[in-house]
Amino acid sequence: MKKMLSFIRKEFYHIFRDKRTMLILIGMPMVQIILFGFAISNDVKNVRVAYYAPHYNNDIQKLVAKIDANDYFIVVGKCTTKEDINHALLSGKADIVAYFDRDFSKIGKKGSTPTVNLIIDACDPNMATMESTILTQVINDYFKNPAGGTGALLVPHTRLLYNPSMESSYNFVPGIMGLILMVICAMMTSISIVREKEVGTMEVLLVSPSRPMGIIFAKMVPYFTISCLNLATILVLSVFVLKLPIAGSLIGLILFAMLYIALALAFGLLISTIMKTQVSAMLVSMMGLLMPTMLLSGMIYPVENMPAILQWISAVIPARWFITAVRKVMIQGLPMAAIVKEIAVIGGMLIIITGLSLKNFKKRLE
Amino acid sequence: MNDEMGNKVIIAENLTKKFGNFTAVDHITFEVERGEIFGFLGANGAGKTTAMRMFCGLSRPTEGKGSVGGFDVRTQAEQIKKNIGYMSQKFSLYEDLKVWENIRLFAGIYGVKEGEIKSRSEELLHRLGLYEERDSFVKSLPLGWKQKLAFSVAIFHHPKIVFLDEPTGGVDPIARRQFWELIYEAADQGITIFVTTHYMDEAEYCNRVSIMVDGRIDALDTPRNLKEQFGTTDMDGVFRALARKAKRGD
Numbered sequence: 001m002k003k004m005l006s007f008i009r010k011e012f013y014h015i016f017r018d019k020r021t022m023l024i025l026i027g028m029p030m031v032q033i034i035l036f037g038f039a040i041s042n043d044v045k046n047v048r049v050a051y052y053a054p055h056y057n058n059d060i061q062k063l064v065a066k067i068d069a070n071d072y073f074i075v076v077g078k079c080t081t082k083e084d085i086n087h088a089l090l091s092g093k094a095d096i097v098a099y100f101d102r103d104f105s106k107i108g109k110k111g112s113t114p115t116v117n118l119i120i121d122a123c124d125p126n127m128a129t130m131e132s133t134i135l136t137q138v139i140n141d142y143f144k145n146p147a148g149g150t151g152a153l154l155v156p157h158t159r160l161l162y163n164p165s166m167e168s169s170y171n172f173v174p175g176i177m178g179l180i181l182m183v184i185c186a187m188m189t190s191i192s193i194v195r196e197k198e199v200g201t202m203e204v205l206l207v208s209p210s211r212p213m214g215i216i217f218a219k220m221v222p223y224f225t226i227s228c229l230n231l232a233t234i235l236v237l238s239v240f241v242l243k244l245p246i247a248g249s250l251i252g253l254i255l256f257a258m259l260y261i262a263l264a265l266a267f268g269l270l271i272s273t274i275m276k277t278q279v280s281a282m283l284v285s286m287m288g289l290l291m292p293t294m295l296l297s298g299m300i301y302p303v304e305n306m307p308a309i310l311q312w313i314s315a316v317i318p319a320r321w322f323i324t325a326v327r328k329v330m331i332q333g334l335p336m337a338a339i340v341k342e343i344a345v346i347g348g349m350l351i352i353i354t355g356l357s358l359k360n361f362k363k364r365l366e
Numbered sequence: 367m368n369d370e371m372g373n374k375v376i377i378a379e380n381l382t383k384k385f386g387n388f389t390a391v392d393h394i395t396f397e398v399e400r401g402e403i404f405g406f407l408g409a410n411g412a413g414k415t416t417a418m419r420m421f422c423g424l425s426r427p428t429e430g431k432g433s434v435g436g437f438d439v440r441t442q443a444e445q446i447k448k449n450i451g452y453m454s455q456k457f458s459l460y461e462d463l464k465v466w467e468n469i470r471l472f473a474g475i476y477g478v479k480e481g482e483i484k485s486r487s488e489e490l491l492h493r494l495g496l497y498e499e500r501d502s503f504v505k506s507l508p509l510g511w512k513q514k515l516a517f518s519v520a521i522f523h524h525p526k527i528v529f530l531d532e533p534t535g536g537v538d539p540i541a542r543r544q545f546w547e548l549i550y551e552a553a554d555q556g557i558t559i560f561v562t563t564h565y566m567d568e569a570e571y572c573n574r575v576s577i578m579v580d581g582r583i584d585a586l587d588t589p590r591n592l593k594e595q596f597g598t599t600d601m602d603g604v605f606r607a608l609a610r611k612a613k614r615g616d
Contacts, residue, residue, distance in 0.1 A: 002474065002480075003474055003475060003477075006470070006471055006474040006475070007471075007475075010460070010463065010467075010471055013462065013463055013467065014460075014462060017462045018462065199456065199457065199461075200454050200455075200456025200457060200458070201456075201457075201458065201459075201460060203424075203452075203454050203456070204452060204453075204454055204458045205475075206424060207422045207423075207424060207447060207450070207452040207529075208447060208452075208472070208475045208476060209444065209447040209448045209475070209476065209477070210475050
């Protein structure tokens with residue numbers, strides 16, 4: 001036990017004395033949460049709207065004022081000619097131009113169908129779709145609640161069913177948790193084991209009476225501790241900075257995350273038994289864990305939209321199951337019973353990966 | 367411990383290690399006595415490292431018998447590990463740990479008692495002239511000092527045998543000479559020294575020398591007898607005469 005403690009202390013020294021490692025371990029989670037939470041955002045915000053109304057009237061004025069009052073939109077000006085419309089979009093002064101048709105003057109009159117054409121800069125098709133959805137809703141609202149309007153004339157009624165304010169952080173936070181915990185545990189553990197092999201100190205440890213499993217266990221303890229700290233940082237930042245509520249059981253969430261951390265450590269051990277240099281361990285962690293986690297786990301692109309083959313591949317990526325479960329517990333507030341399947345999958349992976357890496361580790365010692 | 371073996375702390379009898387079709391160590395037989403400085407020479411790829419790994423309990427022999435400190439290399443690797451010290455050709459200490467932290471770590475690993483660690487490490491630091499440097503990181507020490515410290519750490523727990531795998535690589539002759547003074551001191555205390563080296567002047571310092579060629583031991587005697595036998599004035603000549611026969615290269 002004493003031996004184990006002195007090993008663990010040694011590992012902490014290694015980490016604390018390596019400034020770069022410390023920066024990655026402590027800084028990366030914070031930077032990512034803040035980047036994804038604020039800077040990189042899919043939210044519709046401050047969309048600039050210009051309008052063109054050859055037959056300007058009171059209704060149009062009220063509608064434009066209503067659009068301007070909405071948080072998502074800013075009315076930037078009026079186009080005086082049709083050429084102006086194109087110019088406003090091309091020069092980037094406006095993202096949307098609302099073109100109020102001639103019919104708009106006959107609003108409220110029997111048999112007339114007033115139309116608004118929304119001309120949208122669709123360089124980013126997803127954003128364009130979202131902008132049009134929201135603007136249509138604003139316009140529909142105006143006719144539905146005629147606080148000065150003229151009564152129900154426009155027909156289609158759209159409602160946003162998911163994430164009504166369309167906050168992208170709801171989506172990103174579970175993804176970032178899945179990513180950071182996987183990368184830090186797996187990459188850092190594997191690099192630190194491989195470093196000892198590369199420098200030659202592993203040989204010295206293996207010749208000593210200490211048990212190989214003890215050496216490895218001592219390596220994992222600090223990274224497990226730091227990952228738990230990171231988990232806490234992420235949760236605190238999400239709740240207090242990104243204002244993301246934890247709807248379900250906090251303890252359940254933390255326990256599940258620890259299971260996932262253990263799995264990431266097992267991955268790190270597996271990589272370290274295969275790779276011989278720190279550089280190759282890092283590359284394998286990046287290509288084998290970071291990329292698939294980002295692209296195939298559903299963190300950025302929904303798994304449901306992927307072709308069948310990629311969906312199958314995503315089934316072996318731990319982060320996919322982790323993210324699904326965290327969304328369920330943290331955001332939807334479902335009870336732990338709802339994520340039994342995910343717990344089973346992560347637990348099963350943990351057993352398989354640990355078994356594989358132990359087998360590999362023993363073989364390498366021979 | 368078996369009394370019949372008396373003073374023989376390392377025994378190899380037809381010790382062999384094969385990797386597939388490749389015979390890295392080919393039926394080597396020799397004995398090393400207590401307190402002896404035994405030079406284990408050979409060109410790169412001759413099989414020295416593989417043989418040494420078998421004596422340290424890291425690798426199981428394919429054939430033959432071997433014992434170290436009275437323990438069987440095949441079945442008693444754990445006991446062997448408790449009774450040997452080891453210093454590798456790559457550097458053995460942690461560069462990002464302080465001098466005293468390294469001593470404490472390895473002393474702890476080898477089960478030296480907590481109370482003894484403090485007094486013995488102070489004594490050691492004074493003897494090596496490193497007491498002022500005890501709080502320095504090992505990476506800031508000159509290579510010669512690092513190697514002396516690594517050797518002292520390797521014998522800190524008073525092992526029966528210490529295995530040195532090219533311990534003096536990369537340092538000048540004066541630092542090597544000082545290093546060998548430490549080796550002699552250890553041998554005087556009854557620690558058996560098993561050392562591999564590339565430097566032929568170091569071979570002259572050994573009590574007996576074996577030379578491995580292509581996995582076999584082709585010569586084994588005192589440096590003086592070997593020189594006589596091969597009719598040369600230095601160990602370099604002996605080594606070259608034997609190495610010329612080698613079929614395996616690097």
